[in-house]
Amino acid sequence: MSLQGCRRFQSSAVNYSSMLLEADSERLYVGARGAVFALNASDISSSALTIEWEASPEQKQQCLSKGKDNKTECFNHIRFLQRFNSTHLYMCGTHAFRPLCAYINEKNFVMSSQPEEGRDKCPYSPTTGYTGLIIDQQIYTAAQYEFRSFPDIRRNSPSPTLKTEDAPTRWLNEADFVGSALVKESEGSSSGDDDKIYFFFTERTEEQTATYSHNRVARVARVCKGDRGGHLTLQKRWTSFLKARLMCSLPEYNFHFNMLRSVFVVPGHTPQATLFFGIFGLEWKSVKASAVCRFSLSEVQEAFQGPYMENQDSGSKWKEYTGKIPDPRPGTCITDTLRARGINISTSLPDDVLDFVRRHPLMSQQVQPLDKRPLLFRRTTDYTHMAVHMIQGLDGQTYHVLYMGTDEGWLHKAVQVDGHLHIIEELQVFEEPQPVDSLLISDKQMSVYIGSPSGVVQLPLSNCRRYTTCYDCIFARDPHCAWNGAQCVEMMAHADRSTLIQDIQHGSRGCENTQDDVVQRSRSVRVGDDVLLQCELSSNLATPLWTQDDRELQGYGLNSGFRTGTDGLLIIEARQDQSGQYTCYAVENDVRVAMVTYNVTIRVDLPLPPPPAPLLPTSDLLNPRNMEAMYLSLITILGGLCVVLTVVLIYVGFCLRVGHRGKYSLRAAAAAYPNSKRNRNRKHHRNSAHMELKTISNGNGICNGISKQYNGDIHDGGFLQIVPGEGHTSHNRESPPPAPPLPPTPHLPSPEADFPNGLSATLPSVLRRMNGNSYVLLRQSDSDNSSPLCYSFAEELNRILEKRKHTQLLPRPDESSV
Incomplete structure (x- = not known):
């Protein structure tokens, strides 16, 4: 689709x-x-x-x-x-x-x-982590600028230029920056506070505690916009630099997400109501997992007003500082209180305050999430970037809708409800896996823009028309969409919303009085046959429920005569008492919605189908292994004939040459066939020097048994060599160690299941992920339904190479800069 x-x-x-x-x-x-x-x-x-x-x-x-x-x-x-x-x-x-x-x-x-x-x-x-802002024509950037330099936060122009300190205490340790933001805290401030610039990054840890031990941790740092550096101490250095740790963890498991990947700042109606949404990952690159946490500006400010950390011996062990704190408080911006004392600019701050700032850049208090835990945790997804859109629902509440890009080119749309994220939909934006490198949202255009290695994509913030029924529209819990009695519509496009239906909080209310047409089908089968009743669910979060004559079917075991899958109900060896009306319901949010009804009639007097055409007698000689041996034998015989013909031709040529010149030169013959030297480094059968029969894959396909060899290992560049008189021994290379096991997933019936009477009933090949935290999973192709009978060698090789393209940068094929 x-x-x-x-x-x-x-x-x-x-x-x-x-x-x-x-x-x-x-x-x-x-x-x-x-x-x-x-x-x-x-x-x-x-x-x-x-x-x-x-x-x-x-x-x-x-x-x-x-x-x-x-x-x-x-x-x-x-x-x-x-x-x-x-x-x-x-x-x-x-x-x-x-x-x-x-x-x-x-x-x-x-x-x-x-x-x-x-x-x-x-x-x-x-590829270096980097962020930058231009504020009132002043450029603020943060990065590791040179290969051998330390990471730095700088104000570059105009004068005075400022940067972070490296000695005696290094303020940043291998920092990898992901974002920055200006918060205008001066607006409406009763204390004459200054605006601040916040920087978000991951760095090598400094503190050692009993509760966690990580090599890298997520941080937030801030500087004052009006900072001008110190007079003697911290000259051309920040006097307001402070940093604190951002916590995003599962408390019940003591599990911490310590790698910050992306940050999005949502301004509030006041500066104090500013929210920071962050995507966090794990330090182990071999394990894919992501968490989304949100933080309030008030929590960040509280951390910067708390106790400092201290490192007295210039080692790696930091501990909370318990000594006397100079006045005015180190790291604060210039306020009305300081101006009343004659301190109108940072260069007027006392040296003892600036020296304390130099040695105590780290705060002891950690910044906890506003919800005390992640809004979302995904085990098998690596989110790369995010953007947040605010919209008011029909219930009057303002909802945050998150758009999150993955490392494989997918876009997940989610809504925040009661301290967690409900994923509305998952969209495959790019057919070829590639990371989402940037995300922007336009309220005016109602669009989301997605940057990637290969191009830019523009998508509407919502597509309500994909929900065809009232329950589909309500179950989605999309704040952009509402049901008008006939179809799912864009809520923002309707000035009169009195007749619209929407339920973001529960995703279950409002459709009780609507009537949706239920598909009616009839099936007549013979006693003893297997009957497959298909039921396609439009929601990934729905579960199927079957009834027979309004009686709920229980068990679905082999002895019950039924077997159910995610896409249908199978009646095994049908009996006459199994006739009746079968209804498939989609159950979601404790609501049952009828999807399809079957009137099944099981009879004993149905005409028998015509007998199948007689099959050819089978033989063990026709199995794949024997057929392969026959082919090899045939090729060997043909190769032998070629050898005989070659000898005959050489002999005839020799006779002609003798008859013409009276002698024959073996050196001349060798020179006349220089290509025979290609195989000089390979084994050959005795008495057949420089002769080898080989079959080379030319892209026509690797099928059946040969494809199995390819999946295991193919030596010598993919050639199948047949050397008369010698066998070719294949040595399997040692496989790499397996990746850490993923959490177990619920068991789903396989697309092909063998049933008691020998019938192999094929269920639909597209199985939905029932426990995936998603509503609609769009496909851009129906490749899942194809049967991989034959693949060309080139196609198989391309698939392997494509899977290895996971870098952030995409070089053009066969291109270099020089």
Whole structure:
């Protein structure tokens, strides 16, 4: 099933990782590798403006001489793309490991000046964790800028420039930044507080406690916008830098998600109501799992007002500081209280306060989630990026709808209800697995934009038309959708909502008085036959329930005469007393919805079907193993004939040559057939030098028994060698150690099940994941229904290679920077 309302943008460039949405101008700016694009936000597939900005061949050659990868690193990856003022944008690129920045004239969409040095604003590598903001024409960035440098948070321009401290206490330890945000805490502040910039990252842990032990932990840090550094102590350094740990864990299991992958900031009606949503993962790369936690700004502020951590011996053991804290409190912004004492700027702070800040950047109190536990935990999914949309439901409540991209190119839509996330739908955005690199939401266009290595995709925030019944619409619990009595409609498109039905809190109420047509079918079968009654459920969260003449069928065991699967009910060796009306219900949220009704008649007087055509007598000689031996024997015989013919031809040629010249040169014969030297390093049967019969796969297919050899191991580049007189011994290579076992999943009946009377009843091949936390699973193709009888060798090899493409950067095939 294709994605409805989907629009795509692709070009010759790759790695579309930077996006900037301008709602007023209805433009979407996209930074890729070697190019920047200006797209129409209402339809990104229409014409686009382009600025080509690639590194020169000389610069690429210098990058290559540094030992960098000339297929991914030695290009100009656009890492920073922000609005600078009302007329210009500002962008920075890695520029083949020599970062440069430039201004863009928005009106003409051209570079308005020569590129300037960017080493203090942009990282060298396209994969280094990085975040940046432009606030009042001041550039705030955070990254590990150079290969051998320490991670740093900087204000680059205008003067004064500030950065984090490295000695005697290093403020950041191998930090990997994922996001930053400005919170205007000065608005409505009774104390004259300053705005603050928050940075989110993962770093190597410093503290050692009895409750957890991890190499890396998630952090939030903050600095004051008005910080100007110290006068003597902390000169050109932040005087307001503080950091604290973000906790996202399952308390009952003492299980911590310590890797922060993405953060989205949701502004509230006041600065204090600001929320931070974060995607967390595990430190072990071999185990896929994700958790989503949300934090309040008030919890973060409370942590920064708490006790400090101390490291007295410059070692790795940090403990809570219990000594005297200088006044004014270290790390705070300039407020009205400090101004009344004559401290109007950070350079006026006392040296003892600044020295304390230098040695105590870490807070002891941890920032706990607002819900005390994750909103969502997924065992087999790695989320990469997220965006949050706020919408008011029919019940008057404001709901947060999360759009989360995965490392395999899927988009999950979920709604937050009562401290947990209910996944509404899962959309396969890309046919080829690739990570989602960026996500943006437009309220004006009601669209979500998804950046990836191969292109940009635009999808509507909702597609209510896919829900065809009242219960489908209600069960989805999509705040964008409501039932109007006849169809599921976009709620925002209706000014009069008095007749609409919606139940986000429970997903079960409102459809009691609606009547949906139930599919009616009839089946007449003979006694002793197996009868399959199919029932397709539209919801992944629904479970099937069958009744016979309004009596619920229980057991479904072999002795009951029934067997049920996720897609149907099988009547085994039908009896006359099993005639009746069978109804399939979809049970979800404690609500039963009839899906299909069968009137089954089981009779003894049905005409017998015509006898099947007589089958050829079977023989053990026709089994695959013997057939393969026969083929090999036939090939061997033909090979022998070829050898005989070759000898005859050589003999005839020798006789002719003798008759003509009187002698024959073996060296000349060898020179006349130079290709015979190809096999000099392989074994041959004695008395048959330089002769070998081999069968080479030319893409026509690997079928049946041969495909099994391919799945196990194929040596010598895929050649099946047949050497007269010698057997070829295959040695199986040692398989790699298995990945950690995933949690057990509920047992589902196999698509093909053998039944007592020898009938192999084939159930529908598409089995829904009953316990998957999802509502609708869309497919872009029906490849699941195909039977893999034959695969070409090239196709099989391509499948293996495609599975290995999980890097964040996508190099073009057969292309290098030099």
